[in-house]
Amino acid sequence: MAEPAEPILQVRDLVKHFPLTQGIVLKRQIGAIKAVDGVSFDLHRGETLGVVGESGCGKSTLAKLLMALERPTSGEVRINGRDMTKANSAEVKRMRRNIQMVMQDPYTSLNPRMTVGDIVGEPYEIHSEVAPKGDRRRKVQELLEVVGLNPEHINRYPHQFSGGQRQRIGIARGLALQPEILVCDEPVSALDVSIQAQVMNLLDRLQTEFNLAYIFIAHDLSVVRHISDRVAVMYLGKIVELGKDDAIYERSAHPYTQALLSAVPVPDPVGREQRERIILQGDPPSPADPPSGCRFRTRCWKAQDICAEKEPLLEIRAGNHASACHFAEAHDVIHI
Amino acid sequence: MSNPTIDTHLSADETTSEPLLVVDNLHVEFVTRQGLVRAVNGVSYTVDAGESLAVLGESGSGKSVTAQAIMGILDMPPARIPKGEVRFRGTDLLKLSDQARGQIRGQRIAMIFQDALSALNPVFTVGWQISEMFRVHRGMPKREAMKKAVELMDRVRIPAAKQRVNDYPHQFSGGMRQRIMIAMAIALDPEVLIADEPTTALDVTVQAQIMELLAELQRESNMGLILITHDLGVVADVADKIAVMYAGRIVEKAPVYDLYKNPAHPYTEGLLESIPRVDLKGRELYAIKGLPPNLLDLPTGCAFHPRCPYRKPNCVTDVPPLYEIDGSRSSACHYYREVLDGRAG
Numbered sequence: 001m002a003e004p005a006e007p008i009l010q011v012r013d014l015v016k017h018f019p020l021t022q023g024i025v026l027k028r029q030i031g032a033i034k035a036v037d038g039v040s041f042d043l044h045r046g047e048t049l050g051v052v053g054e055s056g057c058g059k060s061t062l063a064k065l066l067m068a069l070e071r072p073t074s075g076e077v078r079i080n081g082r083d084m085t086k087a088n089s090a091e092v093k094r095m096r097r098n099i100q101m102v103m104q105d106p107y108t109s110l111n112p113r114m115t116v117g118d119i120v121g122e123p124y125e126i127h128s129e130v131a132p133k134g135d136r137r138r139k140v141q142e143l144l145e146v147v148g149l150n151p152e153h154i155n156r157y158p159h160q161f162s163g164g165q166r167q168r169i170g171i172a173r174g175l176a177l178q179p180e181i182l183v184c185d186e187p188v189s190a191l192d193v194s195i196q197a198q199v200m201n202l203l204d205r206l207q208t209e210f211n212l213a214y215i216f217i218a219h220d221l222s223v224v225r226h227i228s229d230r231v232a233v234m235y236l237g238k239i240v241e242l243g244k245d246d247a248i249y250e251r252s253a254h255p256y257t258q259a260l261l262s263a264v265p266v267p268d269p270v271g272r273e274q275r276e277r278i279i280l281q282g283d284p285p286s287p288a289d290p291p292s293g294c295r296f297r298t299r300c301w302k303a304q305d306i307c308a309e310k311e312p313l314l315e316i317r318a319g320n321h322a323s324a325c326h327f328a329e330a331h332d333v334i335h336i
Numbered sequence: 337m338s339n340p341t342i343d344t345h346l347s348a349d350e351t352t353s354e355p356l357l358v359v360d361n362l363h364v365e366f367v368t369r370q371g372l373v374r375a376v377n378g379v380s381y382t383v384d385a386g387e388s389l390a391v392l393g394e395s396g397s398g399k400s401v402t403a404q405a406i407m408g409i410l411d412m413p414p415a416r417i418p419k420g421e422v423r424f425r426g427t428d429l430l431k432l433s434d435q436a437r438g439q440i441r442g443q444r445i446a447m448i449f450q451d452a453l454s455a456l457n458p459v460f461t462v463g464w465q466i467s468e469m470f471r472v473h474r475g476m477p478k479r480e481a482m483k484k485a486v487e488l489m490d491r492v493r494i495p496a497a498k499q500r501v502n503d504y505p506h507q508f509s510g511g512m513r514q515r516i517m518i519a520m521a522i523a524l525d526p527e528v529l530i531a532d533e534p535t536t537a538l539d540v541t542v543q544a545q546i547m548e549l550l551a552e553l554q555r556e557s558n559m560g561l562i563l564i565t566h567d568l569g570v571v572a573d574v575a576d577k578i579a580v581m582y583a584g585r586i587v588e589k590a591p592v593y594d595l596y597k598n599p600a601h602p603y604t605e606g607l608l609e610s611i612p613r614v615d616l617k618g619r620e621l622y623a624i625k626g627l628p629p630n631l632l633d634l635p636t637g638c639a640f641h642p643r644c645p646y647r648k649p650n651c652v653t654d655v656p657p658l659y660e661i662d663g664s665r666s667s668a669c670h671y672y673r674e675v676l677d678g679r680a681g
Contacts, residue, residue: 162628193610194394194607196610197610201620204620225612227612262544264540265547269592269593270597279545
């Protein structure tokens with residue numbers, strides 16, 4: 001893919017700490033959950049960046065920060081060069097038109113008392129300049145058709161649709177304002193296997209049709225690989241490895257990525273006895289009190305003294321892509 | 337170790353050469369206000385000691401309801417079992433009294449659930465809940481039962497078991513809670529363990545830990561394992577044989593290697609093809625068209641026919657029986673030969 005000059009989204013040193021308080025009346029801050037702790041990346045027009053990581057690694061908080069649903073503690077989110085974190089509320093509202101979101105759970109993210117037409121058309125209530133009132137119904141029907149739903153179902157309620165169809169409604173709502181960036185937070189993980197493929201194909205088609213850029217957050221590594229041009233691996237609020245999908249999946253250099261990939265069950269029993277498996281011990285540490293130095297060192301088999309003292313930066317190391325490990329070493333673990 | 341009352345109860349049949357657990361033509365229905373939901377329509381499968389059977393299916397396929405019927409934990413009503421048998425060592429469990437069933441449940445057939453947090457009682461310590469197995473079923477004194485609980489927590493590799501035995505469920509992580517569930521399930525050395533989506537709520541690295549633990553426990557004690565899941569990856573990793581369910585029926589039964597190499601039912605084939613693969617990146621994924629059927633109003637004939645690329649006129653009218661392909665495989669498709677040869681439509 002030819003890289004356009006200016007990235008559409010630039011994220012720089014993004015930090016979000018949620019304060020931990022004690023006491024009811026006089027709330028004293030006794031610490032902070034370091035949900036996102038210094039994340040930087042670029043996103044280009046028409047590109048998909050996959051974000052993978054386990055629960056608690058900060059990937060959903062990252063999505064909320066990108067949408068300006070949470071104020072970051074520090075850092076920048078630049079959309080077309082404008083920093084959204086420093087913008088006033090009128091500007092944020094205008095900028096949000098360009099970045100929209102598809103939620104994970106199609107059962108709770110649609111208001112059960114609103115018709116599909118009202119749900120998909122609600123963005124036009126907020127951004128009334130996009131579609132004049134008389135034109136909205138037609139626009140909503142167009143959107144429904146684009147995502148593969150029957151435009152005549154505009155007056156139905158969410159409960160009359162299946163999970164996969166509801167996710168299509170969520171996608172139609174995300175597309176209503178014709179954004180350039182769509183943040184998809186686990187868009188297929190609540191769906192059955194046979195329906196997942198349908199929704200993935202839809203997202204693929206929409207990307208080509210509207211030249212959308214996706215931030216695709218998921219924990220299913222094979223789904224992420226299928227849809228992404230580049231992949232960021234997160235662990236405890238930091239990106240530990242970032243690169244083209246082939247680089248991450250075939251020549252991963254960070255031990256965490258290697259462990260994550262080897263833990264994914266391969267849907268083919270042939271050779272299952274010989275498969276190399278890195279089984280990590282224990283659970284991820286608490287983001288309220290992350291380990292010093294490298295955050296992965298407490299579960300890492302390569303850890304040495306330097307890992308506790310010095311934090312490894314995300315930079316080009318082994319394998320020609322960025323990884324954050326003092327002992328980065330390209331290693332072909334597994335193919336999915 | 338074992339309780340004499342159950343042993344005498346079942347010993348008459350224990351000499352038969354039948355597999356350990358046999359589900360035979362099981363039907364389960366739910367009476368609801370909208371009508372009769374036929375959740376399970378004639379399911380048969382067997383599990384032997386030391387064997388792993390994976391029951392694969394999407395939500396609503398009846399895989400969990402079958403397991404609940406085996407355990408005897410269905411709410412009846414609204415559920416009812418109009419037909420079928422669940423034979424454990426030759427005895428039909430469905431004909432036993434509630435009391436006799438209670439003797440088998442937990443002691444000889446145990447189950448672990450998907451959501452460990454809601455399956456554990458939040459107001460009792462985990463040690464108390466694990467030791468309850470010994471107090472209730474074995475009449476063990478409290479102190480001794482607690483000691484057993486610590487041993488079990490060690491066995492499922494919960495670090496610092498002795499210190500953590502008096503902690504409450506919310507103080508454990510998701511993976512550790514699932515280990516506690518497993519500890520409770522294996523407490524009384526069951527012969528069959530049913531695991532209903534045991535790792536669905538967990539992260540992949542923790543899933544790998546739990547699956548390894550289950551495999552190891554199974555090797556040690558030669559349990560029969562029924563693994564209920566929708567994850568084709570997990571199945572490929574651990575199962576000996578697979579039963580694929582769709583709309584309350586088994587559509588394909590096969591040893592694990594055969595099924596992945598060459599599926600004999602269009603639904604299985606569709607599932608396998610819809611998995612994203614490296615060599616197909618950038619191309620459209622194969623997607624099974626349409627939606628899973630409504631259990632209130634199942635399609636006539638083969639329930640899969642509205643979504644099937646192999647459909648012919650008789651699929652709409654005739655319900656396909658589970659055709660025997662060879663000794664070990666079977667498929668509920670009239671045209672399984674075409675599916676095996678890969679000739680669609």
